[in-house]
Amino acid sequence: MIQFHNRNFLKERDFSKEQLELLIDFAEHLKLKEKHGIPHRFMSGKHLAMIFEKQSTRTRSAFTVAAGKLGAQVEYLNKDDIQLGAKESVEDTAKVLGSMFDGIVYRGFDQATVESLGEHAGVPVWNALTNEWHPTQMLADFLTIKEHLGDFHGKTVTFVGDGRNNISHSLLITGAILGVNINIVAPKALQPSISIQKLACEIKEDSGSSILVTENIEEGVYGSDIIYTDVWCSMGEEDALEERYTLLHPYQVNQSLIDMTGKAHTIFLHCLPAIHDTKTDMGRTVFDKFGMDGYEVTDEVFRSPYSKVFQQAENRMHTIKALLAATCGDVY
Template sequence: MNHFQGKSLLKESDYTPSEINYLIDFAIHLKALKAQHIPHPYLQGKNIALLFEKTSTRTRSAFTVAANDLGAHPEFLGKNDIQLGKKESVVDTAKVLGSMFDGIEFRGFKQTAVEQLAQYSGVPVWNGLTDTWHPTQMIADFMTLKEHFGHLAGLTLTYVGDGRNNMANSLLVTSAMLGVNVHIGAPQDLQPAAEIVALAKQYAKQAGSAVVTTDDPAVAVTGADALYTDVWVSMGEAVDYGQRIKALLPFQINAALVAQTGQADTIIMHCLPAIHDHETEIGAQLGEQYGLAAVEITDDVFNSAQAVIFQEAANRMPAIKAIMAATLGDLFIPDSIFNG
C-alpha cells in the first residue's frame, strides 16, 4: 500500500508534487511526536550507511539523530573510509553496501554517483547533497515555510546569489512543483541552466505559479514572502573570489534589499553555513581582503526577528526522518491520498 517503500530520493522530480507535500506534512508530524516524547521506531533493527565524500554538519547530524530516533543504526563512512571511484568503482561499492545495509545516504560531488548507488545497491538511497541537487534540504525548507505561513501554494520565494548551484536548482524546481512562485536573482552568467528552468516552468504551468529569472535584484525580491541565499562559492569550486564578490554584491541580503521586497513580513532563509560576520576563518579572511563586514548576508539581517534560519536548520532532522521512514519503514500510506 505504501508506494514510497523501497524508493530512493535522488532529486525532487523523482517524486510527484503530492508526494513531496506528503513528506513535508509527515516531517511536521514526526517533529510533533519528538516534541511530545512519543517514540516512533519505524526502522527498528535497520542499518543505515552514511557516505560522505563532502564534509557536513547538518546533514550528518540530521541523518544520525533521525536514524537513532527511528530505531536504526547509522554507520558513518567518510571520504577516508570509502574508495568511491578511486580504488573501487561506485558500482562495486553499491553492490557491497547493498548486501549489508538497509538504506544508504550519499553526500558528494557527482549526481551520477548517487544514481549508480541507487541502481546497483538494491536498497533505498537518499541524496544528502550533490553538485546538482539537494532534496533533503527542500523538505526542511518547505516544511519551515509551511510552519510559518500555514500553506505553500501562492507564496513567493526569492533566491539571490549564485543561481547555478544545487540550492538554486532545487529551490527552483521544488517551488514550481508546490505552486510557490519562484524568483532567481543572479548575474546573467550565474543563472540556472536552461534545462532546469524549463523543468521548473513545466511544473509551474501545472501548479499555476510563476518562474522568474532576472539579473535585477530589485525585480527579483519584489513581493517576496521569503528571501533565500547561500554561500557565493560552493564546496570544491575553484573561482576568483574577488570577481565573484564583485558580481554578487548587488545580490547581498542586507536591510536595503529586504526593504525592496515591499512586504512587511518577509522571512529570511539560508541553508548554512553563512558568512555573515568575521567569526569564521573564511569570513575574517574575505572581510579583510575585500573590506566586507559580511558576504552573502549581513549580520543584522541574519540575526533579525524575520530570520527563520535556525528553525530551518533544526528541521533538517525531522525532514530526513520522514524521508527515511516513508521509504524504508513499511508504513501504511494509502494510494488514495495521492490519487485525489
C-alpha cells in the same frame, strides 16, 4: 505511505507533488511527536550506510540523529574509508553495501554517482547533496515556510546570489512541482542553465507556479514572501572569492534588500553555513579584503526576528526522519 516503500530520493522529481506534500506533513507530525516525547521507532533493527565525500554539519547530523531516533544504526564512510570509484566501481560498491545495509546515504560531487547507487543497491538511496541537487534541503525549507506562513502554495520564494548552484536548481524544480512561485535574482553570468530553467517551466504547467530569472534586484525581490540566499563560494571554490565579490556584492542580502519586498512578513532563509560576521576565518578574510562585515548576508539580517535559519536547520532532522521512516521504516 505505501507508495514510498523502498523508494530512492535522488532528486526532487523522484516524488510527485502529492508525495512531497505528504512527506512535509509527515515531518510536521513527527516533529510534534518529538516535542511531546512520543516514541516513533519505525526503523528498529535497521542499518544505514552514510557515504560522505564532502564536509557536512547539518546533513550528516540530521541523518545520524534522525536514524537514531527512529531506532536505526548508522555507519559513517568517508571518501578515504572505501574504494568507491577508485579500486571498485560504483555499481559493485552499491551491490555490496545493498546486501548488508537497509539504506544508503550519499553526499558527494557527481549526480551520476548517486544515480548509479540508486540503480544497483536494491535498497533505498538518499541524495544528501550533489553538485546538481539538494533534495533533502528542500523538504526542510518548505516545512519551515509552512510553519511560518501557514502554507507554501502560491507563495513567492526569491533566491538571491549565485543562481547556478544546487540550491537554486532545487528551489526552481521543487517550487514548480509544489505550485510555489520561484524568483532567481542573479547576475547573468551566475544564472541557472537554460536546461534547468526549461525543465522548471515544463513542470510548472501542471502546478500553476511562476518562474522569474532576472538580474534586476528590485524586479526580482518585490512581492517576495521569502528571501533565500546561500554562500557565494561553494565548497572547493574558495579561490574564486574576489571574482564572486565583483559579480555579487550588489546582491548581498541586507536590510535595504529585505525592504524592497514591500511586505511586512517576509522571512529570511539560508541553508548554512553563512558568512555573516567576522567570527570565522572566511568572515575575517572577507572583511580584510573587501571591508564587508558579512558576505552574502549581513549580520543584521541573519540575526533578525524574521530570520528563520536555525529553525530551518533543525527541520533538516525532522524532514529527513520523515523521509527515512516513509521509504525504509515500518510505518504501514
